[in-house]
Amino acid sequence: MLELNDGYEMLLAAARSWGAEVTSPWFYLQFGVMLTGAGVAFAIGAAIRARTDLTALAMGWPGPLRMLTRILISSASTAAFAVLMTIARIVMSHSTWPSRSYLLAVAAKLALAWLVIRLVTSVIRNEFMVRLVAISAWLVAALSILGQLGATIALLDSVGIELGDLRLTPLLLIKLGVLLAVALWLSNLASNFLEGRINQAHDLTPSIQVLLVKLVRLLLMVFAIALVMGAVGINLSALAVFSGAVGVGIGFGLQKIVANFISGVILLADKSVKPGDLVTIGDSSGRISAMNTRYISVAAGDGREFLIPNEDLITQKVVNWTYTDKDTLVKVSFGANYDADPRLVCKLAIEVAAASPRASLAKPPNCLLAEFTEAGMKFALTFWIDSPDGMDAVKSDVMLGLWYAFKREGIRVPYPVRELRIRGGALPVENAVIEMPG
Template sequence: MPWANIHDLFSGIIRAIRADVSSPWFYAQFGIILAGMGLALGFATAVRGNMASGALARTVEWPLSLRLILRALLRHAGILIFALLMGLCHVIMAHAAVPSYLIAAAASLATAWLAVRMAASLIRNDFLVRIISIVAWLLAVLGIFGLLQPASDALDSVSIMLGTLRLTPLLVIKVVVFLGLALWASNILSNFLETRINHSRDLTPSIQVLLTKIVRLALMVLAVAIVMSAAGIDLSVFALFSGAVGVGLGFGLQKIVGNFISGMILLADKSVKPGDLITVDDSSGRVNAMNTRYISVAAGDGRVFLIPNEDLITKKVVNWTYTDSSTQLKVNFSTTYDADPNLVCRLATEIASATPRVIPLKPPSCLLTDFAETGMKFSLTFWIADPDAGMDNVRSDVLLALWDAFKRANIHAPYPVREIRLQSGALPVAPVHEARD
């Protein structure tokens, strides 16, 4: 009868509990757990004090992910130390053939609690934190009751054969969990290496970006290969999907692949580098980031242009700072024929030389370019070393200074003059004939 089976089950559990409670090892394990709590609390307090005294200050240059992990571990150092102590005691007591079921349960619960707290501290997605919490507590409960191995065998008993690959729910769970951890670890390591590369003064900005992209891609590929090999999956089974991937690249992903390859070419040939001042079509600004698919160009007025890498390969690009950061500016103006052109050129060059941000090592020059209908036309050229600070503002300063200097020298700007001449005299009037009857 079912009720009889249930009664026998609960009776066996009660007898086992009575036997455990009456055993001296039960109280010994309980005492070890209490002692472990006290030691963990003392160690955690000491560790927090030592780290807060200056060790955290030395981690300022670490990547953000590593700093968050370190702070989360310090915040939950007591749970971590308690779980380690209980795990060590369980291993020692099991090796000595001494009962340690309570210590094993305490270690499992402490590990699950640590996993939940670390996930809540590091992950901002509430749904993902909830999933991790459920899985951690489920594994802890299965481990306490000794059902972890039977559950693992049950998940491994259902399988689907894909060629030589035996696909089971247990394999899928292992691959998903370990692949997520491996990619997360590779992201942290790549961020750390990226920080080191960007702080290197021996590398140009383009080489720094190229190395960071290669390192990030290599670490991701390595993480996937390690997880697949550890799970016992032969990577040759994925050759079946290579044809589908090739078709996808040929039809739908050609622009993405083209931008990726174009970005690698730009980083290798250094035609466009972070910090360059460029103009593409109507977009002009300073390159502040080079990504896999596009470059980010800051216009200086709050706008940021995202230009695909392929456009920098196929279109005309003006790089104002390709060989030299100095930029030549030109100001065109006119005067009337009453002015002395030699005096005009001398005043213009003096004004340009006295304007801030104009390079003195490259003297300004003024040329008379045309005798126009309304006056003489001049072209004033000069150089500045910081075009990223703006070019129109320098032109404006030069023109304002020219206006003041020309007024003092009685030099006038031309403007169109129209003359209307009226001739005196009466117009002939046609005779008027009256009609007669």
């Protein structure tokens, strides 16, 4: 309670100090100078941006120097405002008491701090992280410039709640949030770098590469969280009270998520499927484009992508067309009438299949007489292609070739023939009625 009263007294003292500053006529003079300087700085920045061709100016420069130049041009208004406020501060310091230009000094320092922060955060690619780091750093700089950083820290640390050996305060939560965001960003950079290295290792299979990338990301994330908690003074054993609740939550609410995660690890470890495989799962067919922690993405080839949970690949039947061998057997069923020579039909079918550009030369086509039916003979043509991609198109081309070959040789494709017998009725024939025997 004493700490809370101390923080309250500090706030009152700061309010009285600012109240005295606001009541001074010099405050309004400085405020007017600041508004004028802001307008002039905005005009200067707009003129610089309009007259500067960054592409032509920085052509051939190194990447970091081009980025620095781009940040300086985009922040020209801030830089001009800092310079104008510094000049106004120097002029007023020599004209009157230095305390009467205090607000101008604060404005110049804040503008300069923001400019430096923008330059430092230009190396960050994540827009959210840029804003988070820039705003957090500028608030700290502003409090330090105003001389209120120590008082603010003490105030944020004066209130809190006790959870066993852990004392949660607003200051602790702010530190934890900022450091955690920075640590996770750094771990993401490190994992991206390691992912590039792993993907360049051609002696590793695609499934092992994906598994290693997932493990590296998970380990770096856990390490970053543990490091941040230790840095802010949180003992991980103090969180043991929540482990039971988390376990119950995982057991009930997150059961499917955990099952999909474990199934994903199993799939990556046993290499039953891997990125690039052509698979059929239930009614979904396509090529695996990505394997994630919770699901795999199967591109159907027509713009659709099926997101299939990893658990389904463990519990359901999966057809992997490229598991051990990409060669695919194509089956074509067709028929011919009984007037045709079956050996000639098989010969024509084999020649048409062998003429296909996708047909495998190592495994010659084969044609078998499969069945005698009412309409005609049924044949089964089989041939191998190098991969299952475009199998339907290859099958269509071979069937078109069969059609033209049959037309050339006079072989007819059978079609159903129906014979109608009518008993006890009459049929009109050339306007006459013929009585049928009953």
